Amino acid sequence: MSDDLLRRLKVHGSVPAHIAIIMDGNGRWAKGRALPRPLGHHAGMRAVREVIQGCLDAEVGVLTLFAFSQENWQRPAVEIDALMSLLEEYIARELDNLRSKRVTVCVLGDLGRLAPGARQAVDRIMADTAGGSDLALNLCISYSSRAEIARAARQLAEDAVAGRLVPAEIDEDAVARRLYTAPWPDPDLLIRTSGEQRISNFLLWQLAYAELYVTPMLWPDFTRRDLFEAILEFQRRERRFGRVSV
Ligand code: FPP
Numbered sequence: 001m002s003d004d005l006l007r008r009l010k011v012h013g014s015v016p017a018h019i020a021i022i023m024d025g026n027g028r029w030a031k032g033r034a035l036p037r038p039l040g041h042h043a044g045m046r047a048v049r050e051v052i053q054g055c056l057d058a059e060v061g062v063l064t065l066f067a068f069s070q071e072n073w074q075r076p077a078v079e080i081d082a083l084m085s086l087l088e089e090y091i092a093r094e095l096d097n098l099r100s101k102r103v104t105v106c107v108l109g110d111l112g113r114l115a116p117g118a119r120q121a122v123d124r125i126m127a128d129t130a131g132g133s134d135l136a137l138n139l140c141i142s143y144s145s146r147a148e149i150a151r152a153a154r155q156l157a158e159d160a161v162a163g164r165l166v167p168a169e170i171d172e173d174a175v176a177r178r179l180y181t182a183p184w185p186d187p188d189l190l191i192r193t194s195g196e197q198r199i200s201n202f203l204l205w206q207l208a209y210a211e212l213y214v215t216p217m218l219w220p221d222f223t224r225r226d227l228f229e230a231i232l233e234f235q236r237r238e239r240r241f242g243r244v245s246v
Contacts, residue, residue, distance in 0.1 A: 002225035006057055009228055013235040016188035018062035019227075020203055020210065021051065025194030025218030032218075038082030043220035045090055054224035055135055056101060058231060062136045062184045066202050070110060070144035084118045087141065091121040095128055104132035108180040109143035136184060143180075145204040152178035181206055189234045191227075193219045211237050 009015060023044055030040030048065065055063045068083055098105060107122045114122065122141070155178045159165040165174070176182060186206045192198075195216040199207065213230045215222075238245055 002223070002228055005225060005228035005232065009058060009231050009235060012232060015058050015060055015231060016234055017060070017185050018064065018187045018189075019051075019055065019060050019231075020064040020066070020187035020190045020207070022066045022190070022192040022200060022202055023047065023219040023222075024192060024196055026220060028194060029218040029220045037079055038086075040220060041083055041086055045086065047219050047222040048090070049094075050222065050224045051227050052098075052101075052103065052135065052137060054227035056103070057224070058228065060135070060231075062138065062187075064108075064138040064140065064181070064184075064187060064203070066140045066143065066200075068109075068141045068143070069201060070113075070142055070147060071201065073113065073142070084115055087118055088121045091125045095125055098125075098137070099129050099132065102132040102134035103129060103137050104135070105129045105137045105139065106180075107139045107141050108148075109141045110147065111142065113142045138181070138184070140202070143202075145201045148179055149175075149205055175205070179205060186210065188239075189213060189230065191215070191230050193217050193222055209239070209241050211239065 026040035026044045027037045028040070029043060030037050033039075051063065051065075054060075067087070072083070073080065105125045107126060111119060111122060152175050156165065156170055156174060160167055160170075181203070186208065187203060187210045190199075190203075190207055190210045191213045193215055195214060197214055211234050213233055215226065215230070217226060
């Protein structure tokens, strides 16, 4: 069934080069089953596998997942610990599989705040998957878009003070080159699960012209087929980038 959709989207139009996803609703998924919240996050890992496979099948070049925000550090310690353990478990379990599928993993965010075990796991997956050519998978962890933009501004100021740059040279490209996402094109499509219609401090600069797709589905229920439905909807949109249609 999902392969029918895959065939349709391949003939239908161009596939987004970059998809970004706010994976929301793990807590509500767990609550609906009278389970502790961490089990919702655990169930969310299956959906992560589904969308990675879907992007490989549809030949999407870049997938950026919002896994843990800087604001999430304010959650109860037990939930933070569970999420960090899950990250380590995910990396230990998926590393070989991702490498064999030629997926390059980058972790974007303030990694200095990670506990040593999580930091080592993150460094390992980035080193061991480097050079994979079929999909760039970005995991945003301890990530805040405003902090990312402030960091870029700080780097511009440092470059100006050091004489490497004159202020008149500061343009949009100069800012974009100093964001974590500098190597990749901006997302074409943002998917958010669980029905919330917010951007939540995610890729504020990069999403300027992304098409937004909000589904009421909770993240652990999201499948490869749902990804293909979102891409088909994207293909029906008219993107004008502020211009008039021709
Ligand atoms: C938001 O749901 C989800 C998160 C804060 C964590 C996302 C993590 C995963 C999907 C699993 C781990 C993934 C990797 C790549 C290791 P929420 O807790 O805010 O849900 P709620 O709004 O229903 O409470």
